[in-house]
Amino acid sequence: MIASIQNIFRIPELRRRILFTLGMLAVYRVGCHVPTPGIDAQVLAKFFEGTQGTLLGLVSAFTGGALERMTVFALGIMPYISASIILQLLTVVFEPVERLSKEGEQGRKTITKWTRYGTIVLSVIQGAGIAVGLQTMRGPAGELVVPDQGIGFILLTIITLTAGTAFIMWLGEQITERGIGNGISLIIFAGIVANMPSAIVNTLRLSTTGAISPVVLLIIVALMVAVIWAIVFMERGQRRVPIHYAKRVVGMRNYGGQTSHLPLKVNMSGVIPPIFASSIIMFPATVANLVDVPWVQTVASMMTPSHWLYNVFFVAFIIFFCYFYTAVTFNPVDVADNVKKQGGYVPGIRPGKATAEYIDTVLSRLTFAGALYVSAVCVLPTILIGQFNIPFYFGGTSLLIVVGVGMDTASQIEAHLISRSYEGFMKGVTLKGRHG
Structure with a gap:
């Protein structure tokens, strides 16, 4: 692992991108601790102590604790x-x-x-709400x-x-353009990961006090490993549709006759759904939790994870x-047309x-199977909270x-490494058709 990290940081461009991404995420984490003016932080912290395991607790987890501290x-x-x-x-x-989305880069x-x-x-x-x-x-x-x-x-x-x-949005766009990975996803990633150490410490503290038995803790760890394995397995799972290309005779040569495949992932949409x-769900329910009206509170109680x-x-x-x-x-129609134009067929x-x-x-x-898998992973926290009384959102959307x-x-870093390797392979090589 150390050798792999050293190889990554030997490439100047990749090193700059990774360091830039880490720097922007550090700026985001600093901003998560800058308080909004006019709020009593101690009273607010006491108020949020009763929101663990509720919707506000989940929203706070997505923002890396920024909502709980009511920071900028x-x-x-x-949004x-x-x-x-x-x-x-x-x-x-x-x-x-729709027409605008088909106009290419300008659209x-x-x-x-x-x-x-x-x-x-x-x-x-x-903000007004x-x-x-x-x-x-x-x-x-x-x-x-x-x-x-x-x-x-x-x-x-x-x-x-x-x-x-607006500043977070700018940070995400800068990471996507000048860093490594998708900026918006990495910002959400940073917010979730920031809460994991404290959640793990709280769980271990409960196990030492007897609130969670050692057997239950071992079951939780085993379940966590199994869920991570299932997520990796399903995210890499794909259905390969075979594509054959007809033979063509051009002059004295035969072209085509090859066999390829069209990879269709089980979870084509990733973590977006x-x-x-x-x-x-968070937008109306969060507003409802902040308004002290009886019928609104009834709706809010119905829209909690429990x-x-x-x-x-x-x-x-x-x-x-x-x-x-x-x-x-x-778009299956566009894919089928492209396959047809290239002389391929299923x-x-x-x-x-x-x-x-x-x-x-x-x-x-495939999408139906992927949707069931994503749904099963995302409702896992409710089962854990109800059955094992775990005080944090393990699994679910956060883990996914x-x-x-x-x-x-990691795939994007690997792509940069492969691109660098290809450049190394091509040094000193003269391609056909090139003349001195």
Whole structure:
């Protein structure tokens, strides 16, 4: 492992990208400890002590504790994700946006710009809801979380939280462009990983006090290893559709006659569905938890991870986004046309429309299996909390994101290493057709 790390840091470009990524993530973690003005941090901490194992505790875990401390990054990257969901939905139901998405690089830049504007709008709305909700929060003894209330505090909180989300969005884009890996995913990854050491320490402390027996602790560790293995196995799983290429005779030579395959992953959408599903469920439920109205509190109690209705909606949203995101990113018709143009065909299937229908059928079955797997992993925390009384969200969306983002980042590092190796192989080699 040490030798591999040394090989990675011997490549100047890759070393710069990794160090830049680590630097940007460090800046993000520093921002997670800068408090929002006008809030009594001690009273707020007492209020959040009772939210462990609830929706607010889960939101705080996604933001790396920024929401619990009500820092400038309290909204996290969720407004950006919500804006991305809206734009991707519009590409399906709104024809002008759909045309724009097919205009190549220029269309992508326009959609990215609209996503940024949408992020600011959603940040203002969510910031206003949090500011109003903070003024109604009280500690165990009835002390106010916001001592000096009024319109000034609301405006200051909106500006602070919106600026924090905009800065996180900029950090994510910089990591994607100049670092290694997907910036937005790595920011979420950093927020989740930051809470893991304290969660592990709390679990070990409970085991020493007898709250969790050693047998249960061993079962938890074994289950954790099994779930990680299952995630890695499923994320690498794929169905290979065979593609044959017909022989062609050009002059005195034969071309074609080769056999290849079309790899279709079991989980084509990756970690996007649970992130999108969590974002949609968190937005209304978080606002509901901050508003002291009886019927709103009833809805909030139904939309907590311990309630069966929450899990039903969560699974439904995951399945929907698995199909939706796969449909947006993978077009069977285009793939079938490209295979046909290259003289390829699926054995026993006519080229063209029939091939597109066959690929779509295979992909739909794979997506259903992948959606069930993602749903099973994401509802695992509820089972652990209910059966073993574990005080933190082990597994679920957090573990899926951590393992998925880790594998994706490792793959990109490997791609840089392979590219570097190819450059080394090509040194001193003269290609056919090149003349002095």
